[in-house]
Amino acid sequence: xxxxxxxxxxxxxxxxxxxxxxxxxxxxxxxxxxxxxxxxxxxxxxxxxxxxxxxxxxxxxxxxxxxxxxxxxxxxxxxxxxxxxxxxxxxxxxxxxxxxxxxxxxxxxxxxxxxxxxxxxxxxxxxxxxxxxxxxxxxxxxxxxxxxxxxxxxxxxxxxxxxxxxxxxxxxxxxxxxxxxxxxxxxxxxxxxxxxxxxxxxxxxxxxxxxxxxxxxxxxxxxxxxxxxxxxxxxxxxxxxxxxxxxxxxxxxxx
Amino acid sequence: xxxxxxxxxxxxxxxxxxxxxxxxxxxxxxxxxxxxxxxxxxxxxxxxxxxxxxxxxxxxxxxxxxxxxxxxxxxxxxxxxxxxxxxxxxxxxxxxxxxxxxxxxxxxxxxxxxxxxxxxxxxxxxxxxxxxxxxxxxxxxxxxxxxxxxxxxxxxxxxxxxxxxxxxxxxxxxxxxxxxxxxxxxxxxxxxxxxxxxxxxxxxxxxxxxxxxxxxxxxxxxxxxxxxxxxxxxxxxxxxxxxxxxxxxxxxxxxxxxxxxxxxxxxx
Numbered sequence: 001x002x003x004x005x006x007x008x009x010x011x012x013x014x015x016x017x018x019x020x021x022x023x024x025x026x027x028x029x030x031x032x033x034x035x036x037x038x039x040x041x042x043x044x045x046x047x048x049x050x051x052x053x054x055x056x057x058x059x060x061x062x063x064x065x066x067x068x069x070x071x072x073x074x075x076x077x078x079x080x081x082x083x084x085x086x087x088x089x090x091x092x093x094x095x096x097x098x099x100x101x102x103x104x105x106x107x108x109x110x111x112x113x114x115x116x117x118x119x120x121x122x123x124x125x126x127x128x129x130x131x132x133x134x135x136x137x138x139x140x141x142x143x144x145x146x147x148x149x150x151x152x153x154x155x156x157x158x159x160x161x162x163x164x165x166x167x168x169x170x171x172x173x174x175x176x177x178x179x180x181x182x183x184x185x186x187x188x189x190x191x192x193x194x195x196x197x198x199x200x201x202x203x204x205x206x207x208x209x210x211x212x213x214x215x216x217x218x219x220x221x222x223x224x225x226x227x228x229x230x231x232x233x234x235x236x237x238x239x240x241x242x243x244x245x246x247x248x249x250x251x252x253x254x255x
Numbered sequence: 256x257x258x259x260x261x262x263x264x265x266x267x268x269x270x271x272x273x274x275x276x277x278x279x280x281x282x283x284x285x286x287x288x289x290x291x292x293x294x295x296x297x298x299x300x301x302x303x304x305x306x307x308x309x310x311x312x313x314x315x316x317x318x319x320x321x322x323x324x325x326x327x328x329x330x331x332x333x334x335x336x337x338x339x340x341x342x343x344x345x346x347x348x349x350x351x352x353x354x355x356x357x358x359x360x361x362x363x364x365x366x367x368x369x370x371x372x373x374x375x376x377x378x379x380x381x382x383x384x385x386x387x388x389x390x391x392x393x394x395x396x397x398x399x400x401x402x403x404x405x406x407x408x409x410x411x412x413x414x415x416x417x418x419x420x421x422x423x424x425x426x427x428x429x430x431x432x433x434x435x436x437x438x439x440x441x442x443x444x445x446x447x448x449x450x451x452x453x454x455x456x457x458x459x460x461x462x463x464x465x466x467x468x469x470x471x472x473x474x475x476x477x478x479x480x481x482x483x484x485x486x487x488x489x490x491x492x493x494x495x496x497x498x499x500x501x502x503x504x505x506x507x508x509x510x511x512x513x514x515x516x517x518x519x520x521x522x523x
Contacts, residue, residue: 077426089517090440103428103431133518
């Protein structure tokens, strides 16, 4: 299944009156088995793109197409991983994953069984009965990833999911994400402001301009999988992306 | 624990107080009774009866069945007024919390409601409805409604919109949204409203009964005043307070511990 955005425009009303243009003529395509990263400065409208794909925000103009047919957003099964875990802190870890499954139409019994399976996949099955607040930030984000994967989504949306974590945890989770993704091979839209993370994860990296955001460039990452973050070819690609974003010094942006 | 038990005598004594918290409460109650008994010994029983005659009378009114009759009457009024106020306030509070126009529209009503003394409402209700069950129930409702509404409005405004957005992204339907996302976030506010509302409802009920009804705890306190029996005034007040405490510690606290247990989870 392939997802395309065609000529998306979006403005938001300002508190002080007037309107703030956020997206200007954004067009992109995520292939059926493609891991697509979107890089841009903070606050440039990256999250808005994901929210439009998820049907949480309506575009002012433009279309979201699924396999070139008009999107029926209620039909599309979307796994969304946010910047923060956004868990139901009053439900157990297992019930958090089961929540998404039940919302996707599973019976309560089915949902609980499947939840445990996906928690095991992210290494948290022993914590199934804990409340989320008993877990570290990295573990909570793993629960959020398990929740998004458990519904076996048509499309996985990830909004800077590792940006709130320390680099050690982030590295582990990136590798884990790739391992799981390689088994399922669903289209992924992964938004980040970390250029190195984008080239490490993505088949393709789209570079967004500052507000109002438009796509400056699409970079294909031809390197084979099981990449190393320190691979000089990745670092070179990162330099190219930062250059496109207008950031000259090599080690100016690392996070 | 280990280190304190292996240290001095004094530290061991202190750890007993810590190890068994009810001990502190018992000591507190016992101290109150001792002070009461001591002070009462300086006064005639008609002015300040001691704890021993008062608790004897408490026992008598429990055994005679009179307490159950009057407590039942008060309980019914409090229950009816509270339940009415609770559900109307939840609906109104959520409406005000999500709708800024409604929030402004009902705000003066809330402020006026919070300002008018409950005694004034009792008098007004008695003049409107006469000596009937309607008067105290109406009074309790009208006094509690703005208070509970304010709590629900606050809870609604504090709802975590990021979590609601998450639930929408995963296509949760309205029932799941309310049951799994919204209500659990309102529970702490509803509990606070329940505790505060009930404690106020008792006071309002007693005042209404004292002013013009012919049964209930308030009436019996008034009646005891009429025959100038201080022992009875104390006994009815204390018996009533005991029931309140039983409700607080036997029902409200355990419920609260159950439904807000997730907050106490500690990261490891």
